[in-house]
Amino acid sequence: GSIHLSDYRPPAWRIPRVEIEFDLDADATEVTTRLRLEPDPAQPPAPLELDGEDLELLAIRVDGVELPPESYVLGERGLRIPDLDGACTLETRVRIRPSANTRLEGLYASRGALFTQCEAEGFRRIAFMLDRPDVMPVWDIVLRADRARYPVLLANGNPVGGGELPDGRHLARWHNPHATPPYLFAVVAGDFGCVQSEIVAADGRNVRLAVWAAHADVPRCRYALGAVERALRWDERRFGRVYDLDVFNVVAAQDFTMGAMENKGLNIFNARYVLADEETATDADYLGIESVIGHEYFHNWSGNRVTLRDWFQLSLKEGLTVFRDQEFTADLHSRAVKRIEDVRLLRARQFAEDAGSLAHPVRPPSYREINNFYTLTIYEKGAEIVRMLYTLLGEATFRAGMDLYFARNDGRAATVEDFLAAHAEASGRDLSQFARWYAQAGTPEIRIRDDYDAATGTYTLEIAQRTPPTPGQPDKHPLHMPLRFALYDEAGRRLRTAPRGAGGADQVELVATRHRLRFHGLSARPLPAFNQGFAAPVKLDFPYSPAQLGRLARCERDPFNRWDALQRLATGVLLERFEAHVEAQDGLSAALGALLDDPAQDPAFVAECLVLPDFDTLAESVQAIDVDSLLAARETLLDQLAFEHAERLRARYHALADAAAGGLDGAAMGARRLRNLCLALLTRLDREAALAQAQFEGARSMTDRLGALRCLVEADAQGRHAAMEAFAARHAGDDLVTDKWIALVAMRPDAGAQAEVRALLGSSHWTPTNPNRVRAVLGSFARANPTAFHAADGSGYALLAEQLPGLDAINPQVAARLLGAFESWRRLAGPRRERVRETLDGLQGRFASSDCRDLLARLLG
Ligand code: BAL
Ligand code: ZN
Structure with missing residues (x-):
């Protein structure tokens, strides 16, 4: 069944303290948990219902006394104790099987080590618990394990002791003094080495930073350690956020479903976002590592110190933290290039999601499986909403709002309303209409038309906004957003038409369906430019001529918009949208030629301009997706540009x-x-x-x-x-580099790639329990090889679909993510749409997990 935001109720029981002890072993781990339980006097009394899945209950005691079997009910989803009498300590002892855990949720074994992943609902696979983010105990954690096999024992918080045990075992104690929900719980045990450094935080606290990996990989951890230091310093400087424990540990795991996880004081990372050296990592890998290290580190405040009331608020931590990591990268590297890359991702993937069968608001009103909401909409569109707030309020006021949000909600489980309330109070602004961004799905379209009256020197912009219907939301309301703009004269000079706004661009706020802007005293029709820095995440419809776009690409002050003018020109050429097609193509070619010739231009920026809109972005710009013509147009234009x-x-x-x-x-x-x-x-x-x-x-x-x-x-x-x-x-034995090699095979833009992917699936390279490998083979194929995936006979769809039920039985989250590759199927033109429908129909009844069942129902719904 579905869970609804409107049904939220605070827990009837509070859990201020948890003591949890592990007797770690890959095949059978025993977990003893003591929950301090207190009825919340503010809530109506209710029986205690603890979450728990795949747990073998060995013992259960209340205040040290064994509970008779008739006093509790053990079910598939948890443990119910109807007659608990007020505050008490509940002790459970359970057995779990890490080496059989291929879902990689809860405690699992990977290459001789043990790791946890608890977000969103993995803790219930470790112990009986109120597994929800608004339950925030202080934690004492004891780890016992064989010393030879697991010499390193890590958990949340600070290390507070340890020692030897009989039979070659040892123990480590950890204390996490911060109120922390179970989704941020973490344990790591294994034979690791580390690189480390000591720093003094802004409040004078000594902090030991360490990055851990398998011994052979330790030399490849240096860059990640440096990134941790840069992230810590940046958050002190830019947001005034100081680290709050004695240690900060990062551990690299080769088998990991997500990119990384922000567990309190013990971040666990997919190895691909930690390990790097010259021999194995590309520049993009280095930048990716720094950005993900930053992201997880920044969660320590935006997510951990201030956490979520419920999972509907997921973007409250993810959108905000993506905004923070984007700013981190922008401050440390090229702001323009960072913005261009983020917008590329947004347009190619988030806009597609927002226009497809899986579209949902940044705060969904209901869900069947929360794992399916770790989406580009929650993350990237969520970050765009925070960026709009930043643009609307300006740097200083936004910072004041952030300070207030952190101060007021520290140690609390917060909501989107709490976030907006802090910014409303700090700015004195009414943000109630702005809040619609969280509730309304779909990418807004801004249509602008202009008129110049030479007799009066008046220039008029007519601005209209609309948001298209999305599943379950046929009618949309106008949104509150900033619209930045600039006007240029014939000579490319910026016209001073209005008070300067943030960032040097003029800015108005759109709140209504229609606005009119009037400018007086203009001696000629100006050239307008809009949405500098892509401050609002919208589609802009303005009837630029190719010549105007060529001029904009030269005179616009905002580098993002210079790039965007060329993208717009290229899109128009590729989709044959200009009447003067040849002139448009000449203009594009001349502009790119001039950029290549100009030694004063940043080569990274020139490179961004040379990258044409990709297949996904083009597909998102048309009503019906004609795969063959989009691919052919791109190839032809690239060949011509190369020739010229x-x-x-x-x-x-x-x-x-x-x-x-x-x-x-x-x-x-x-x-x-x-x-x-x-x-x-x-x-x-x-x-x-x-x-x-x-x-x-x-x-x-x-x-x-x-x-x-x-x-x-x-x-x-x-x-x-x-x-x-x-x-x-050269790279045999290095899984991360082998993934790159495999991705090249799977992405080769040729129908023949299918056979090579099938060959990979039958080779020793195919390890379906390793998420990175699955993504390298099938993710690259389905998401980054439109030529082979969209083969007209549907064979590419069939190839993916054949694998999904088996993958679902291993790791539902990975399988569901791949299934999402069909999200835009309803807009496919020609027989492809029917081929996908047959493929999806054939998958009905073949999935065991709620993840894939929910996604399939939404795709077909
Ligand atoms: N919280 C899941 C991984 C991330 O977004 O940081
Ligand atoms: Zn995150």
Whole structure:
């Protein structure tokens, strides 16, 4: 059944304190839990109903006295004790089986070590508990385990002792003094090494930072440790947030469903967001690690100190923390490039989600399976809402609102209302209409038309907003949002038309369905620019001519909008939306040529401009998705751009060689990025792919080696097989690098990729219990290979679908994520839509998990 936000009731029982003891063993772990239980006098009395799944109950005592079997009811989902008489201590002892746990929720075994994952509802697979985020005990944790096998024993909070036990066992005690819900509980046991450092936090507290991994991987933890230090300092500086324990531990796990997890004081990470060195990590990997390390670290305040009242509020921590990690990266690197990349993701994936069968509000009103709501909407659109608030209020007021939010809700389980109330109070603004952003699904469209009256020198903008219907929400209301804009004259000078707003752009606030803006005293029709920095997450409809977009790409002050003008131009060319098609294509080509020639431009920015809108973004820009024509248009345009600019691409490629040989500074990374893009375009002209072959052989970084290899694979160059074999041999035994190699196979833009994916599924590389490997094979295929996945006969859909029931039985979250690749199926044109429908129909009744059953019902619903 569904769970509804409107049904929320505070728990009738409070649990201020938990003592939990583990006798750890991969095959059979015993967990003894003592819950201090107190009826909440503010709530009507109710029987105690503890969550618990797949737990073998060994003993149960109340205040030390064994509870007779007739006093409790043990069910599939938990334990019910009807007649508890007031405050007491409930002790349960259970047995769990980590090595049989392929779901990777609760306590599980991975490569000889033990890890936990409790968000959202994994704790109930460890012990009987009120497993909900508004239950926030203080924790005492005892870990006992074989010393040889598990020399390192980590848990939440601070280490408070340990010692030897008989039979080669040892113990460690941890105390977490902060009120912490069970979803943030964590335990790690294994044979790890670490890199560590000592720092003094802003309040004078000494903090030991450590990053742990299997011994062989420890040298690859240095970069992550540096990222922890940068994150800690940045949060002190930018948000005034100080770390609050004596230790901060990060552990790398090879088998991990999510990217990482922000458990209090003990973050557990997917190894791909920890391990990096020159031999194995690309520049994108380094930036990804820093950003995810930042994200999890920032949760310590936005999520842990201030947690969630219920799971409907998930975006309260995720959207806010994504906004914080985006700002972290923007402050440390190029703000413009960061914004461009975030908006690329938003348009390609979140806009698609918001327009598809799985669309839902940032705060859903109900859910059947909370695991299915770790979505781009909750995370990325949630972050955009916080960014709009930041834009509306300005830096100083927003910071005051954040300070108030943290101060008022510290140690509490908060709601979106609490967040908005803090900002409303700090700013004196009414945010009640703004709150609609959390309730209303779908991407708003802003339609703007202009008019210039030469006789009076008056320029008028007519602005209208609408949000399209989404499942369950046919009618939409206008939203409150900032609209930034600028007007430029013929010479490209910015016209001063209104008081300057935040960031130097003029800004109005949209609240109604229609607005009109009037400007007087203009001697000619200006060129308008809108939504600088993509301050509002909307689709903008303005009838720009190709010439106007070319001008905007040169004169707009805001770098994001310069990039966006070129994207808009490219989209119009690809979708043949301009009457003057040839002129538009010439304009695009000339603009990109000028960027390539301009040594003053940041190479990273030029690279962003050269990347055309991808298939997903194009698919999101049309009503009906004609797969073949979208793919063909893209290929044709890329071939033409390569042909026209061959000389400058080659020149730029060689000129950037020295800069690209540098280390991990922004200049070297930008040079490598542009250089690899030049290489990709040049390889289109030369099926021998000599340049790519040479780069592959001489590469000194993973970025360059993988970049060249991708060119060889995509061009189906003669040397591709030999290069793939050489790469595989060089990195044999390294799972993370092998995932990159596999992804290249699965993403090869050719119908033949299907056969190669099938071959992988039958090879020793296929380890369906490892989420990274499943994503490398099937995620890359379904999400990043439209050519092969959308094969017209439906064979690509069938390939994915065949795997899903088996994967669902292993790890429902991973399977459900893959099933989501069908989210836009209703907009597919031609026979493909019918092929997907048959495929989805064929999956009915074949899923065991609530995750996949819920998703399938919503896809077909
Ligand atoms: N809380 C789950 C992983 C993350 O978003 O940080
Ligand atoms: Zn998060």
